[in-house]
Amino acid sequence: MLGLPRGEVFLVPWSAEWGKEFEREKKRIVEVIGQYTVNVHHIGSTAVNGLSAKPIIDIAIEIDYFFDGTQCVTALQGLGYSYRGTNVLPERHYFNKGEPRTHQIHMYQTGNRYLLEQLNFRDYLKSNELVRNEYEQLKLNLSSLNKNDKHKYAEGKTNFVQSILERI
Known part of the structure; x- marks a missing residue:
């Protein structure tokens, strides 16, 4: 299942289809903007086997020069x-697809x-099952508490994510 309606927050169990969908979308992206891309990555929870996630494929596109992102819009x-521009999230060009939303692109300079x-x-998360399970429980709790507030859901994950990034 793919697609998260505007204003809703819910998680679904991990699906092997997410990786396949990323590969299909990556191919389409590279066909149209390959001359600008350094790499295209599957990021976010849908990229982690076994992790429940919001049903949106998150894609990170690396580009050599930040301003090349505007050349990719059309x-x-x-x-x-x-x-959606460069002011939605820090230091990236941000794109989304679908309603309900099925894909997001975060375009960064390498x-x-x-x-x-x-x-x-x-x-x-891919290499640490204990932490992956702990993160999943946090996400499940936050999604049930914040069914209509994606910002509170995201804020609730921040301390956990930062504590992991400080360890690695």
Whole structure:
């Protein structure tokens, strides 16, 4: 299942389809903006086997030069993405797709600290079952408490994520 309606927060059990969907979308992205991309990563909880997640595929696109992101807008709009600009989340071009939302793109310049944190956190969860389970329980609790407030849901995860990033 993919798609999170606007204003809702809920988690679904992990699905092997998420990785396949990422690969399909990555191929489409590279076909239209490959000349700008350094790498395309599957990030977020849907990238971690066994972890319940909001049913949205998060994609990180690395580019050499931050300002090249504006050169990619029209091509990504052709794939159904809406460009939300650079002020939604820090130091990235942000795009989303669908209503309900099925995909998000976070476009970073290579070496960006937020990109590195995303990749490090994802990889840590993949290799540490105990922490992955602890994170999943936190997310399940937060999603039930904040069914209509994605910002409170996200804020509730911040301390946990920061504590992990400080360890690794």
